[in-house]
Amino acid sequence: MSEAEKPLAIRAADAPARQKPSNYPEPFASRMAGRHKHPLGDLFGLTNFGVNLTRLEPGAETALLHRHSRQDEFVYVLEGAPTLVTDTGEIDLQPGMCSGFKAGGLAHHIVNRSDRPAVILEIGDRRPGDSGEYPKDDLVAALGSDGAWIFTRKDGTPY
Template identity: 55%
Template sequence: MTTDSAPPKAPVLDPATLTARPGETDYPEPFRAQVAGRHRLTLGDPLGISKFGVNLTRLDPGASSALRHWHSRQDEFVYVVEGELVLVTDAGETRLAAGMCAGFPAGAADGHRLVNRGDRPARYLEVGDRSAGDVIDYSDEDMVWRDGAYHHRDGSPW
């Protein structure tokens, strides 16, 4: 058995070598502040994964993963790695502890988001496919994302 202290190379990736993108979002104002405490590490792209996205995301206390939303064509999956989060859906709120997961099938019009209501950061793995033509509906806002841009429900741009 040999031990190699050199950094791993694809297909292996050490997330500690990546730089998180804190609060990065293309949401229009006034929605950006809601994800200011979100720190996302993109894991799939550096490994050449192109059919689906994989992110390791940290939510600081008080932060949200996103605005409550659902996808027309994209499946989503989240797995809580560390800490505790609250899943907010049309049905209400559900506590998710480390080791728990949730899935959101494409086309299910039930907006979801994760919120960290605790006093410590929480981390989760998020996986979603990259279906062409996906439309994102933001359940609590006058906003949809389609054709690469945000629009009001009446079709006017943000």
């Protein structure tokens, strides 16, 4: 997209949803049903960090429980009452609450256990050489040189 084609500003809720609902291989991709990501940073050509407006239907989750090796992440709750799940505990969130995750820190994800949709803003850097660890699943992710995630089992075999 050329500079002339990029918008100067948009209403975030009007941003197009991600074309592919999940990058995870099966059987993990289907666990992302009810998650709708709207990449906001990409619309403006941002390359150093990503921003997603993410809507979680009841029962949906942002991602598998994970931690990044190099990427810091930040989330801000706009609507609803999702639950932050980490490898050390859980906390119920409300609009206006936020949380951050340093690279290599707590494994985390957000689950919507309520009966109403939840909307969050997710922000993360795009540091080269990042990898993802999934403590509860037989999955490892490595960020390829092309920016695409490469998923394998923990023993290194491909999906």
